Amino acid sequence: MSLYLESSKIIARANYGGLRAAVYSDKSIKSKPEQLYALCVETLKHQEILNEVIEKSQILQVEKKLTHPLALVLLHDFLISKNGIATSNGPLKSSILRNRARLSAEFTRARLKRGFSTKAALLQKTQKQAPRFPRWVRINNLKADYDLLMNKGVFSEFTPIDDLSKLYPKRDCLPNKVYVDPYVNDLLAFAPAAPLLKHPLNRTGAIVFQDRASCVPAQLLDPPRDAYVVDATAAPGNKTTHLASLLGPDSKGKIFAFERDYRRAFTLKETVEMAGAQDLVEIRPSQDFLKSAPWNPSEQNALNKVTHILLDPSCSGSGIVERDEYKYIPKNEPESRGPRNIDGTLVKGPNTSPSAAEYEDSRTWRQGSSEKDRLFALADFQVRVIEHAMRFPNATRITYSTCSVYAEENERVVMAALNTSVARHRGWVTEPRHLNRMKNWPRRGIVEECEGNRQVADSCIRFNPWVDGGIGFFVVVFIRNEQERARLPVAPAIKWDSSRKIRQERAATEGWSGEEEEWKGISDSDLPTEPSPRRSSSTPIRYYTSNSGPEVVEPPSPVSGLARKIFAPGGNESDADSRSGYDPNFSNGPKIIRGGQKPKKKTGREKQREKQQAREKELALIRPIKMRERQVRLGRAGEGAEEEDDIYGSWAEVFEDDFEYVSKKAKSIAKRNASVGNLDRLKDVGMPLEDFDKRDFSQLQIGPKDE
Numbered sequence: 001m002s003l004y005l006e007s008s009k010i011i012a013r014a015n016y017g018g019l020r021a022a023v024y025s026d027k028s029i030k031s032k033p034e035q036l037y038a039l040c041v042e043t044l045k046h047q048e049i050l051n052e053v054i055e056k057s058q059i060l061q062v063e064k065k066l067t068h069p070l071a072l073v074l075l076h077d078f079l080i081s082k083n084g085i086a087t088s089n090g091p092l093k094s095s096i097l098r099n100r101a102r103l104s105a106e107f108t109r110a111r112l113k114r115g116f117s118t119k120a121a122l123l124q125k126t127q128k129q130a131p132r133f134p135r136w137v138r139i140n141n142l143k144a145d146y147d148l149l150m151n152k153g154v155f156s157e158f159t160p161i162d163d164l165s166k167l168y169p170k171r172d173c174l175p176n177k178v179y180v181d182p183y184v185n186d187l188l189a190f191a192p193a194a195p196l197l198k199h200p201l202n203r204t205g206a207i208v209f210q211d212r213a214s215c216v217p218a219q220l221l222d223p224p225r226d227a228y229v230v231d232a233t234a235a236p237g238n239k240t241t242h243l244a245s246l247l248g249p250d251s252k253g254k255i256f257a258f259e260r261d262y263r264r265a266f267t268l269k270e271t272v273e274m275a276g277a278q279d280l281v282e283i284r285p286s287q288d289f290l291k292s293a294p295w296n297p298s299e300q301n302a303l304n305k306v307t308h309i310l311l312d313p314s315c316s317g318s319g320i321v322e323r324d325e326y327k328y329i330p331k332n333e334p335e336s337r338g339p340r341n342i343d344g345t346l347v348k349g350p351n352t353s354p355s356a357a358e359y360e361d362s363r364t365w366r367q368g369s370s371e372k373d374r375l376f377a378l379a380d381f382q383v384r385v386i387e388h389a390m391r392f393p394n395a396t397r398i399t400y401s402t403c404s405v406y407a408e409e410n411e412r413v414v415m416a417a418l419n420t421s422v423a424r425h426r427g428w429v430t431e432p433r434h435l436n437r438m439k440n441w442p443r444r445g446i447v448e449e450c451e452g453n454r455q456v457a458d459s460c461i462r463f464n465p466w467v468d469g470g471i472g473f474f475v476v477v478f479i480r481n482e483q484e485r486a487r488l489p490v491a492p493a494i495k496w497d498s499s500r501k502i503r504q505e506r507a508a509t510e511g512w513s514g515e516e517e518e519w520k521g522i523s524d525s526d527l528p529t530e531p532s533p534r535r536s537s538s539t540p541i542r543y544y545t546s547n548s549g550p551e552v553v554e555p556p557s558p559v560s561g562l563a564r565k566i567f568a569p570g571g572n573e574s575d576a577d578s579r580s581g582y583d584p585n586f587s588n589g590p591k592i593i594r595g596g597q598k599p600k601k602k603t604g605r606e607k608q609r610e611k612q613q614a615r616e617k618e619l620a621l622i623r624p625i626k627m628r629e630r631q632v633r634l635g636r637a638g639e640g641a642e643e644e645d646d647i648y649g650s651w652a653e654v655f656e657d658d659f660e661y662v663s664k665k666a667k668s669i670a671k672r673n674a675s676v677g678n679l680d681r682l683k684d685v686g687m688p689l690e691d692f693d694k695r696d697f698s699q700l701q702i703g704p705k706d707e
């Protein structure tokens with residue numbers, strides 16, 4: 001396939017996984033990847049003017065065999081590139097040359113309309129928009145020694161400077177200077193012109209190009225050397241390999257890297273191998289972190305031991321600066337979609353941040369979905385991810401990060417997560433600023449978006465796009481407050497192993513089916529209604545509302561629907577209603593309303609809450625009876641407390657040991673195991689089979705199988 005056909009294929013895919021990933025992950029491509037990537041980038045940079053030429057010349061109507069992306073790349077080379085179309089007289093070239101006069105005329109017209117008297121002036125203007133970020137380089141401890149590199153190795157030839165801003169006002173300034181980041185270990189900044197891209201250190205994985213902000217989550221998670229860690233949403237693996245580098249080469253720890261997207265799991269695998277981290281990282285391809293079950297017996301020796309969890313879920317990517325030109329705007333698609341600045345304007349310009357591909361997630365970008373719908377779904381997912389991580393029995397530290405500048409995905413998600421039952425009952429709080437390793441970082445969370453809670457806002461860390469030397473970013477650390485947890489009442493609950501064993505024994509001896517016909521575990525709403533560790537129960541929570549009157553509601557339980565409140569609570573239950581007053585650019589709200597009186601008339605939600613309270617009262621009455629029934633059924637009635645302890649744990653454990661959930665998980669894992677290696681599955685990810693048929697699926701390491 002020619003360079004042009006291949007680049008048109010890449011451009012068409014650019015919005016679904018990123019340009020860089022599209023070029024480097026497609027093994028069927030014959031052209032040189034660097035050449036292909038450069039052509040795609042340059043074409044997309046000029047697509048606005050090229051689109052005008054395509055439209056005005058009506059080339060697609062005349063040359064029926066040309067597709068829109070193909071016309072873009074051909075016209076880029078014909079009208080803009082110095083060398084013209086790089087192919088011998090093939091049908092593609094002829095299709096352009098046949099229309100040469102019309103195309104050139106339309107191009108000149110479009111150029112003059114934009115105020116450029118020459119083509120050189122147009123190119124110079126585009127070049128001026130080139131990125132001015134420093135090049136951030138992380139040293140990978142698994143393959144290199146920081147001290148050696150800095151003192152005797154290649155970096156000893158660079159002169160250290162203290163002022164980061166001197167490194168990047170122009171593309172070609174200070175190529176021999178280095179800035180050592182005071183916040184993140186092993187992280188250096190160089191001028192964009194520093195000759196490092198093709199350096200052998202990069203090719204061997206000894207150094208990694210990773211945006212500064214993107215290095216902060218692993219640094220703040222700070223796992224001890226032998227820790228068991230989860231990277232919940234791992235591909236392409238920058239943070240996974242950073243975690244591995246922090247654990248170090250002699251670590252006995254483990255990183256479980258979940259990646260739901262089958263395609264992206266391959267990229268993850270390649271990144272992990274390049275970093276030499278394969279012994280430390282167990283990739284779990286096609287596994288949804290939300291369905292992981294550390295309380296399942298088959299995970300007893302793995303996830304159950306996890307103490308540190310890194311959450312970097314899919315987000316809007318609104319903090320990715322200069323990304324838009326890399327986005328392909330298909331013909332007829334309005335240009336109004338795409339990452340936006342905090343003021344709602346589109347983020348403009350190219351993004352050459354090496355971490356750009358890291359934030360792409362095809363599933364968050366659906367044709368036809370509005371920005372509002374997308375943020376709504378993302379925030380809901382983000383809260384659920386945090387909530388799930390908080391359920392890990394031995395987890396003590398979680399980082400949550402996004403490359404978004406929207407409070408809807410940041411502070412508001414943090415507040416929603418703190419309001420979940422699991423956070424309150426397990427004593428999860430945000431790490432106070434004075435304990436935080438980045439306490440001196442000046443840019444913190446937005447107080448108003450944290451319901452006025454300055455402490456929570458102070459524990460959040462923000463990076464502003466451009467001004468902080470790269471992309472816009474948000475990080476917060478959740479820690480588990482053991483003292484708060486100790487205050488919780490200990491109540492009998494079911495432990496998985498023993499209860500299952502007993503069921504099996506009884507099934508064998510008495511012919512009892514052993515099915516969990518009555519007891520289905522306790523759901524979130526069955527948990528004792530303890531006051532929040534951070535708030536007295538008499539203090540109601542005020543949610544964001546776009547209504548004029550204040551809306552006072554209790555924290556919902558379970559969490560589903562929280563994101564709905566984040567966006568447009570106001571008591572509306574249906575999607576359509578709750579979104580009707582929504583302002584997609586967030587310029588007018590929703591805002592926090594503080595104070596005011598409780599509305600006199602009961603809202604639907606209040607009625608619902610009353611119902612819920614009645615149900616909880618009822619449950620409190622029947623719970624001991626149920627427990628007793630269960631003891632009798634298991635033949636345990638009347639036995640001593642010690643033995644009871646063996647079967648029963650705490651309420652929190654019941655919360656986790658949800659039969660229904662675990663059996664669903666077992667079914668989904670069985671389904672997944674059956675489908676791994678089955679090419680039919682690729683239809684699900686919407687990729688043509690020919691792109692994959694050369695891959696060796698058996699090389700993918702699959703996590704332990706459930707029973």
Ligand SMILES: C[S@@+](CC[C@H](N)C(=O)[O-])C[C@H]1O[C@@H](n2cnc3c(N)ncnc32)[C@H](O)[C@@H]1O
Pocket residue numbers: 214232233234235236237238239240258259260261264287288289290312313314315358359360361
């Ligand atoms: C923002 S990217 C992660 C970037 C990564 N942390 C890095 O630094 O390279 C989000 C990733 O999470 C994956 N993902 C989304 N939902 C998931 C889920 N429920 N379970 C596992 N992975 C998920 C997406 O496919 C995507 O690859």
